[in-house]
Structures are given as C-alpha cells and as structure tokens.
Amino acid sequence: MSASNKIKVGIVGGTGYTGVELLRMLTLHPHAEVVMATSRKDAGTRLDAMFQSLRGRCDLVFSDTATADLTQCDVVFFATPHGVAMADAPKLLAKGVKVIDLAADFRYRDVAQFEKTYKMTHSCPELIAQSAYGLVELNRDAIKKANLIGNPGCYPTTMQIGFMPLLKAGIVDAAHLIADCKTGISGGGKKEELGFLYCEASDNVEAYGVSGHRHHGETVARLQEFTSEKVGLLFTPHLTPMIRGMFSSLYARLTKPTTNDELQALFEAAYHGEQFIDVMPFGSYPETRSTRGSNMLRLALHRPQDGDMVLVLVAQDNVMKGAAGAAVQCMNVMFGFDEAAGLSTLPLSP
C-alpha cells in the first residue's frame, strides 16, 4: 500500500474505451490511485491529450508497455486485446501484484477451449487453476481469495445473471436456451473498422456472429456449472445505435409448473442484497439508458401469454457492469474494500 494509503493501480492498454472508463472510476476511488498507464504506440503522450474528458483530472503520461515497471503496483488491470495479460501475468503474480484481465485469457477453465476459440496458444495454463472468474455476484468467495481474475465478457454477464436462477432451480429446458442480445457500438471497442463508423452504425440494426461469437463458448461453459443437464444456447448478438448499453432478451421454456410469484421469488432470493443487481417487479421494462455510466444491471421477468415460456429482460452498461465496472468491483472484493467504492456514480439521465 502506498504512502498515500491508497493502493497503487496500473493499467495496461489505457488507450481504449475500457481503459478510460477505469480511469474515470478510479479517479474517484477512495482507496486506489492509478499510478501508471501503459501503451505500446502512445508512450510519452499525456492521457488527457488522447481523452479530452480527462483534462484537469489526470496528469498521467502513457508509459511504454515494453519498459514500464508494473511491479511497483498493487494491482494491474489489462484493458488489452486477448493474449497480452497471459504474457505478463506470471511475473507480476510472482512479485505479489494482483492481476485483473478484462480480456479472455483467464475466462476459461478449459485451456483447449480458449485456444480453439481465440486461435492462440495459452502461455501460462498453469495459472488458470488459481484464477477466478470475475463475476462477483456469482463467484464472490473465489474472487476474495484470488490474485488473478478473468473478467467476464459483456454478453456473458447478462446471460449468466439472467439464466442462473432458472438453471439452478432446474425448472427450464437447459438444452434450448435462447439469448437475443443487443449491444451498443462501444461493445466492439475503439477500433477503426468500417462497421463502427457513424455513417454505417447509426440508424441501423443488424445481427452478427450468429455462427460463432466468442462469447458463446464462455457462456455455455459457465451456465453448465449451474445444472447437470446439458446446456444448449442459441445466442444472437445484434448491433444497435447506442454508444453504450446492452439489452439481452433471454428465453427459456419452463419444464415444471411454476407460478409467476415463484419465478419472481427465485430471482429476488438469488440476488438478495446485491447492490448492483436490480431485480425489478415482475412484468417491468428495464431500459439500457437507466444504467448509462453506472455499474447497475437491471432485470425483469415476463411470462408472455401466461404460457410455458419465461422471458428475462436484462439491461446493463456494457462498458461498466459489462467490463470496467465489474473489474473495479472485483478489485474491491480482492482488497476487502467496500464493494461499491469508486462505483457510486448514478446513471446519467437523460
């Protein structure tokens, strides 16, 4: 712990959207201080020259990823592409630095599945066993004890939070789950790609990745832990014209007679006391904008035409609860801070 009585935080890859979001939150954190942000391409550049929003609030200069001494940090966030964290994690962990990877390197327990999905060899598979999956509400105890976190993907968070109570209760057909998900454009990251241009992405809705989005395998593997039945998931991601926001419409067929009250009670019990999960009244309509800029995930249950299907509507801010917010929440749990430290800002409305 630093002289200032705050833990020292490093951010690798601070030039993307999750990087600047970590900075936005950590600047307000009572127990943590960002002391270093690194970049391969932008070393020497002030962070506020890249992000005008940081002017007056951040004096950091990007360090060179290759030479920066991250071992002086208490914890390092990797807001990088897949494959970066696993290269650096072993030596950081060996020096007692905790590591939180916002990419996929430590999301999978099954190395082979990771390697197949991301088409790269895992350089430190031995660390996977000691890593924890960073979805606090579903894995708090493991996170408390872990020094290495694989932060969940944005889509998987909504699908796990939404399907878990149903699967654990054993009341739905686990083999035929459907997740029709809609993301804001920031979900794709700060990439100069054609499809993310304003003139291509605005005033448009389209599906993508139906044949094999990388979050499919991550989600199925995690959902499988909630049930002994074989999980089958049809996952359709869509791009929608929002900066931030993710809305998942989850469909499951009930296999046992269940009343709406029982369904509602199931979810309220599952997330009782969770300050970042808002189980709304049965039949409500969560709105992505009501989560904008906050770490809150909202969900509501529906029973269309009083039939045998249950519909779970889930809304979150993909950059916050879907990425950087969840990572800070993990940090808080790992260090024994108030779980909401640095995460207290309310959603921006309108």
Next chain:
Amino acid sequence: MSASNKIKVGIVGGTGYTGVELLRMLTLHPHAEVVMATSRKDAGTRLDAMFQSLRGRCDLVFSDTATADLTQCDVVFFATPHGVAMADAPKLLAKGVKVIDLAADFRYRDVAQFEKTYKMTHSCPELIAQSAYGLVELNRDAIKKANLIGNPGCYPTTMQIGFMPLLKAGIVDAAHLIADCKTGISGGGKKEELGFLYCEASDNVEAYGVSGHRHHGETVARLQEFTSEKVGLLFTPHLTPMIRGMFSSLYARLTKPTTNDELQALFEAAYHGEQFIDVMPFGSYPETRSTRGSNMLRLALHRPQDGDMVLVLVAQDNVMKGAAGAAVQCMNVMFGFDEAAGLSTLPLSP
C-alpha cells in the same frame, strides 16, 4: 380515371408519417396523382407548411375531413388511427371508390377479435368478408379482386414473410414460435408522447408490450392459415434508436430433419420472382439501413451451431414495406399497374 390519365388518389389523415410517405411515393407515380389530402385539425394548411420536405413538390392544401368530397377519387388511403376507415368505407365503396386502410379496421377476419383488441365496435362488419389483407406476396390474387384492403401492421409483415415457408412446409414446431423484433421510433407514429422524445428514445434499447401487443393477435391469426397445427407465438417488440427500420429475429424449432440447402430452397421457391423480397444467401446478415426509404424486405436464414433451431433474420423499412410502401403496392395490384410503379427508389445509403 382522370383527364390526366392518372387515377385520382385521396389521403385521409395526411399529417402523420405514413401520410407524408404516401405523398413522397405517389408524387413519383406514373399512373396516380394525389388530388386531395384531408385533416381534421389542419384543414386549410398547405401540406408543405407542415412538411418542409414537400416544398416545391406539392401544392395541396389539407381539406377538412368532415366536408371533403372523397367520392371524386378512384382510391382513398386511410393513414388514420384505428376506427376512422370503417366509418367512411361503406359510402366510398358504394360510390365505386376503392379503399386502402393502413390501420387495423380490416386486418381481422374475426370481428370479435378486432373489437376485443382495439376496444371498439366495428361499424361495418359486413364489409370484412369482401376485404382483402394487403400483404401482396401472400395474398396477391385476393388483392387483385378486392376494392377494400386492410393493410398489414409493420411487425406482422416481417413475421408472416419469415415464418410462412416454414409453417407451410410443416417442418417446425408451430406452437413455440419466437419473434424478437426491433423497431425504429417512427413505428410509434408522429405522436407527442414522452417515450418518443429524442432525449428518451435515443441511446437506449428497451422492450415493451410483451404482455399483449396488438400485432400479436393479427399475426397469430394470419400464421394460423399456413398450418393445421395450433400456432403459438411469443412476440417481444423492442424500441431501438433509429428513425426508420425494423429488424425481426425469428426463431423456430425444426421438427423434421432438414438440411440448410433445403431450408434455403424453401424460401427461394416461396419468394421466387418477388421484387420486394430479397432472400439473401444462407448465413447472410441483412441490415435495416439497406432498406431505408425503399419497399424492399430482406431476409436470411441461419442454423446456429447446426442445431435444431432455425433463425430467420428479417429487415425492412417500417414506414415503407411495413406501411405506406405496402399500401401503394396494393394499389398497383388493384389497378393492374406495374407492381413497382412509384416504388422504384433505391434505399438511401449511407
């Protein structure tokens, strides 16, 4: 037919989004001319004073709905709220004027269902039998002979076009169809309601009407005509921040072994020769923006994880193929014009 050799067209309720869209197309129509547009509230106002887009292209003044003599028209479009067309249709039909209603008055064969859904008494149930449902691709012959058209709702068009081939072929579980639909904001019409404000509707996705959207009954009734099995439909409409555009993700479980090639062939055969239905290659991704301002509906089939579910992605412009364009298409069929007359504009891109 008028002296100008063009049919005379009247538009009742020309102040809404479908009204101005009818004007946009009909101004370019080689065989039709709008001679009258009526409004209850805005009688005496020039149309181009309300719609700046019409300046220089339209000299009409709104007539008073109460006093306008629509019997001089060859055809009258009702771009009005539900319940208006049924009040005027009998006398217009009696005078030989064809009627195309863009609202719901003549969408239902079952009067009771209409009355229950729209909470109003139908004033001319006897006309329903002679009316035709205005989805040309599914009902062309009836439309040819009809003088009274109930134009389909925007959502129902996508669901019928997308599910019909599967239901007719008898290869899916008709009792568990799922339609996860996303509409642009214009789908709600030009109404001064809170939810349609820019600051409420932009940068946001949310579901609505799950417990009973009025298009649910319309769609189920029509889908039922394609199969002897009992149709069950779970329909989840969503609001997305687009001006125009509708994207429907349709899910059905295959009940018979079917290859992807067979699925594709089924759809290509069903819509062979249709100039406003674009059956894209298997596994494609239709985009709503590729239909912006045009009468084209695009669809593509997917078979996620090569499982037993088929996913049909459908995109259209809700104001065009979902409303005004479909209505003009009906008019063309009714009068024996080229079906694409007035509908030849290409989508606006970008």
Next chain:
Amino acid sequence: MSASNKIKVGIVGGTGYTGVELLRMLTLHPHAEVVMATSRKDAGTRLDAMFQSLRGRCDLVFSDTATADLTQCDVVFFATPHGVAMADAPKLLAKGVKVIDLAADFRYRDVAQFEKTYKMTHSCPELIAQSAYGLVELNRDAIKKANLIGNPGCYPTTMQIGFMPLLKAGIVDAAHLIADCKTGISGGGKKEELGFLYCEASDNVEAYGVSGHRHHGETVARLQEFTSEKVGLLFTPHLTPMIRGMFSSLYARLTKPTTNDELQALFEAAYHGEQFIDVMPFGSYPETRSTRGSNMLRLALHRPQDGDMVLVLVAQDNVMKGAAGAAVQCMNVMFGFDEAAGLSTLPLSP
C-alpha cells in the same frame, strides 16, 4: 443543519431533466441531502418510478407542491418553469431558507425587461436587489453573501464566459458580437412537443429563435456590465442531435492590435484557478462530449487567417454547467462548502 450534519435540500419541480440531474449530483454530495422533491401532477409517485435511473439510489416520493412544507429545508432549488420561484421565494426567504431558481425569475436586474421577455408580472421585484446572478466564476463574492440566486440560462453561460475577457480588456468591437450556438435537445426540457420527438430532432440541424430568443436579453444585460461601450449581440441558436451538450462559436472583431499570446494570456488570467473552466491551448478544439455529465466548461481561442477576428469555441454540458451543475456550485459557495463538492464526477467517455 440537519442531525445528519448535512444540509437539507428541497427540489421543487423534480420531474424534469434539471430536477433529476440535481438528484444525481446531490445523492453523491458529502454535505447535502435531498429531503423533499415536489410535483404538482405527480405527488405520491416515487421518484424512481418516474426515473428508472434512480432505482436503488433514491427512496423519495414526490410531495404535493401545494402542501409541502419546504421551510424545513436549508435550501430549495426551483427546477420549474418561469414564474414559480417568485411566488414561493418571499416566504421561504423569510423563514431563513435559501433559494436557487434555475428559471429566469431572478436573472434580470431590470424588472421591466423580465416582464417584457417572459410576459408575466414579477410578483416580488423587491427581492431582485438582494438576489445574485448564479454564474460563480463571474460573480462569486455576491453569491457568497446571497440567499437568493437566479441561476443563468445555458446559452448565456457560454456567451458570458467566452466574451467577458475580451470585453473587459476593451479590445473588441462590442457592438458587433456574434454567437453561433448549438444545443443538444435536452436544452428544450422534458416537453412533449413535436420538435423534440426523436423522428423530428435526430439526423437534423436547424436554427430557431433568431428573431428573439429569451436568452438574448439576459446575455446582453450581463455583457454590458463588462464594458462601457454599447453591446450589440447577434445570437443564433441551433438544435443539434445530441441528448446533452452545448457548443458556442463566438466571433468578435479586434479593435486593437493584439497577439495570439496576449489573447491566450488574457483568458488564462481571467480563469486562473477556476476548476470548472478549462482554458485549452490556443488553437485547440473543445468537444461537447468531453464535458458530458460533468460541470466542466472548456474553451479555446482561434485567430482565423491571422486576421482581425477572434473566435472563441466554448463547450459545456447544458444540463450540468448550463443548469443543474451550476446551481449546485452556487449552493456550495453559499454554504461555504468545497466548491466542487458533489461535482467531482468525470465526463462520461465515450
């Protein structure tokens, strides 16, 4: 001061955009607590039933404006239409309650000008003399001593901050100032009007109010205090498709030889130490999005073609620095709190 050691805050008219923004900030305020929010129409409704963003963060219920006892508060914000605050201010002030009006009732020193502009009689003109204009950076001392604040309009804030140093220095033609201003749609408030609909306001830019926007007189009166020359201002407001954000491009003709360095030094001196005014390097480009959700106003100077014109570019969040943020800043000054208390959130990026 309340038992909790926090001042008690009341909000009259908490149902609009500035109302919910006050709540967003004050919920995080270390020295203040909102104890009451009133509404004429929505008394009895929970605030978080109206604003989903407040769920889990606010347990208040709207009190009835007519019967609520606001005298228990230490300070009351009026986030109401013009004319409301002046009706209640006298009795609140008499009871020792401070009043901050976000509308125009106390923005004018000249009652006649107020009455002409807002077409209503001022009910307590005698209070105007003791009120202070709530633009902290230009009026801090008066605000410190005042119990009654007229919070500035959003446009006037940008114009005063941008023109003040030039006028005070006496180096520009005060009679021919031009302000070409662009606002996000929330600037018009949460009103169910046609022009604010998503389908009308998005993908569009237009000017309005050129012949006499109400902020024109307010601004001219304030600018006149910085110079003995007669101020002439051409003010062109524009609507642009943003939720929040205001961008003012201010033009003035230099009447005395001045170098760019001198211009820059003038502004840096004028706003030295101001934590909510970011005087960017000469020739920079402020972006409205870099102020989103924050109380920061950014400005930069330009000297096009090295001619005799100076261009001041000013960006702010119209809901924050342009309204609710400025009001909280006033409260902080009035009560001797840290001026940034409750205003420490960083801009949302992206």
Next chain:
Amino acid sequence: MSASNKIKVGIVGGTGYTGVELLRMLTLHPHAEVVMATSRKDAGTRLDAMFQSLRGRCDLVFSDTATADLTQCDVVFFATPHGVAMADAPKLLAKGVKVIDLAADFRYRDVAQFEKTYKMTHSCPELIAQSAYGLVELNRDAIKKANLIGNPGCYPTTMQIGFMPLLKAGIVDAAHLIADCKTGISGGGKKEELGFLYCEASDNVEAYGVSGHRHHGETVARLQEFTSEKVGLLFTPHLTPMIRGMFSSLYARLTKPTTNDELQALFEAAYHGEQFIDVMPFGSYPETRSTRGSNMLRLALHRPQDGDMVLVLVAQDNVMKGAAGAAVQCMNVMFGFDEAAGLSTLPLSP
C-alpha cells in the same frame, strides 16, 4: 450514345459514399446507364456485395481501375480522392469522353493555389482553362459547353449560393464575411478514421479545420468573382451527429440601407426558376432533414434585431446537392437532358 438510347456512364471510385449515391440516382435516370464502376482494391467484387442497398438493383462488378477501358463511356465521374481525375482526364477527353470530377482537381482556376492547398503538382494545368466549375445555378452556360467539370465542394456550394446575391448587389462588407457551417459525418467520406467512429462522432459537436480548411480557398476564389471588393471570409466548419446534412449560417454586415423586402427580392430574383434552390419566406427556418436524399438546397434570410447584419441560413444534403446530386445535375446540363432527370426523388421524411 448506346444502343439502348441511354448514354454510357462510368464511375471511377465507386466504393465511397458519393460513388454509391451516383449509382442510386443513375439507376433511376431515364437517359443514362452506369456501365462500369472501377476500384483499385475491390476489382472483381460485386457492387451489391459492398453495398447491400444495391441488391436487386445493380448487377455490376467492380472493374480494375488500372485496366478498365473507360473510353467506351460517354461520361466518367471521378468519385475519388484528389489527384486521380487529373491523371486520367487528358486521355478520356481526347477520346471524346466527358469528365466530371467530384474532387478538387478542377475546382481552381489558379493552379498554384490548387498545388499549395492540396500539396501535389497538377499534371494537366492546360486543361483547367477548358474546364467549368460545376455549380449549375451560378455557371450554367459554361457547363453546357464544357467537357470537363470540377464539381464544387459541399461547403463551398452553400457559401456561394448564400453570399452571391449579397456580393453581386454590393450591399455587404465583403471583407468580413462569416460562415459558421455544420456538416453531417458523411462529409468526411467513408474513411476508417477515429473521429468518424460512432462512439466518437455521435452525441457530440465540435469545430475543426479553423486554421485552414481546404474549402476556404476554393470559396474565396469563387466569391471574389462576384465583387470587385476584396473578399475576406472567416469559415468555421463543425462536425454534427447526422449521417447526411449540411447547415450553413452565413453572416454579412450590410453597408447600404436595405429593407428586408429588398433583401428577399434580391434572392428571389437571383434564383428565379431554379428548381433545386428553395428561397423560403423571409424569417423561415430551413431544416437539413427536409433535404435528406434530395438535390434541393433551401435557404432563408433573417435580420436579427433589425440591425445591420443579414443572416442567411442554408440547408442541403451534403451527399446530394453538395456532391453527387450536383454532379448528375451537371451531366444533365452537359448532355442537354432535363436538368432534373434522375434527381426527382423527394426528401425522405421522417
């Protein structure tokens, strides 16, 4: 002229936004047919594989720019970066093929100014004298006789149309013109640049290029032709979150007593009979959305506070009247077609 009795059109660089817009219009053109579109990078690709909007309406495949025989065309449009047209124009003109360049190669009469502005050597300065500047309303006679057109930039079109009548009448201070212009994002072209990403460009307004936008010199040179006074122009371009649309607020100081009626009469006379210039009533508010997808430019005059400044508000679709529409209009004039051929589509509303 081709066997089909339509002229043969070639498009070089059909992969950008102006390229696809040319195709959108020319597909509907009664006297022209696109027979060839070329691309350096995408030769062999079907156009409708790149632009889904063209599916069903265009069977062309991109030819290789290097080998395509454009001499079989009657006219070739260059929708390319600056510098491409001048390389090919000489040989095409020699073969009797007309050339319309949408880039800057032939916009300048002064070669030195072109070379300085675009930092490239002009390869065929001898052709400039025989080229015509393609702003039909200001240069129709020259265009009629020309075989080589330099199509104007989008901003310059609005500034020339808006300032011309004032300058020709000699009633304004030509040395201090101000143009505060706002463009939609497509104005930057289909470029994979950071600033054009959805997450960077939406919900934001910012200025750019104040110190020297390339359209500044083009505009000043053209404006200078309307007056013997020395023209001075302060031009501030802004990015606003629209796909299409351009809004220019033009400010000029009156140097001679002029009534509002006289001003209005001046503009009505200047553009009498022009079908693509809509001189709106004095004091009106043109909206960019009322020009969306059309070739119409709308303008209105204002006299703020009845002072000595005149404000001209100009709205157009930057992709149409600001680029591709203007180019087709030129083609129509060059070939003696109806000037509106292929340009008859109405604006998309909403």
